[in-house]
Amino acid sequence: MRRTxxxxxxxxxxxxxxxxxxxxxxxxxxxxxxxxxxxxxxxxRAAAAKTERTLREKAVRDGALLLARYDLVAEAHPATAAGLAPLRAAAVEHGKALAPPRAKDGRKTGPAPAAPGPVSADPKTAVKELATAERRRADAYAEALLNAEPELARLLASVAAAAAAHAYLLTELAEERAA
Known part of the structure; x- marks a missing residue:
């Protein structure tokens, strides 16, 4: 019998x-x-391209400020340099990935960011301040997801997750310095 x-x-x-x-x-x-x-x-499309370019340029400027902060902390507290080096290298790669297409050839995308403020004299505090900067970066990228096109949103989400992981690792590094 056939099934119906x-x-x-x-x-x-x-x-x-x-x-x-x-x-x-x-x-x-x-x-x-x-x-x-x-x-x-x-x-x-033109509006989306302009929004994307603006988001990318801001991300590059913020990344340059963060790299300068990494450099200042490593210079002021050489004992932290080895722990900061891999995180700084990852931040460099994030900047390259987020750079607007024109900026990937090495040309500047806008005005150079102002140098970050002074670094704390205490290594633990300096590393915690760096962790706070990474946390702010993660939050800023997560907020930027709302205005980004899908491809850029995926990239921003990835970098935001990495920045949050950096904040965690920096907090752990600061605790190691205290011990």
């Missing part, structure tokens, strides 16, 4: 057909024009 009703194979076939129809519908018709003969979405 919905089978698993039939449900999968119907789902696949619906998905294919949705994909084909979404892929067509990129020729719509707005006033002036430009594609209707070109203004949105």
């Amino acid at each position: 009703g919905t089978t698993r194979r039939g449900a999968l076939t119907a789902t696949g057909a619906l998905a294919l129809g949705a994909v084909l519908t979404g892929c067509g018709g990129g020729d719509e024009t707005a006033d002036g003969g430009k594609p209707a979405h070109s203004g949105a």
Whole structure:
């Protein structure tokens, strides 16, 4: 006797057909024009590109300030330099990844950031201040996710997570210095 009703194979076939129809519908018709003969979405793309560039440039400036702070702490407290070196190297790579496309060739993207303030005379406090700076960086990148396009948002989320991990590791390093 033949089975009646919905089978698993039939449900999968119907789902696949619906998905294919949705994909084909979404892929067509990129020729719509707005006033002036430009594609209707070109203004949105330009705004998104400007927002992305602004976010990237701010991230690069903030990263440069953080690197300067790492350098100041390592210079003021040489005993911390070995513990800070891998975190500083990761921050350099984050800056390269976040740099706007034009800035990846080595040209500056804007005014140089002002030098960070003085470093604490106590190594433990100096490293804790560095941890606080990393925490602020993680928070800033997490907030920037709200305005970023998907690709940049993924990158910002990754760097924010790394900055949060750096903050944790720096806090642990400060505790080691105290012991």
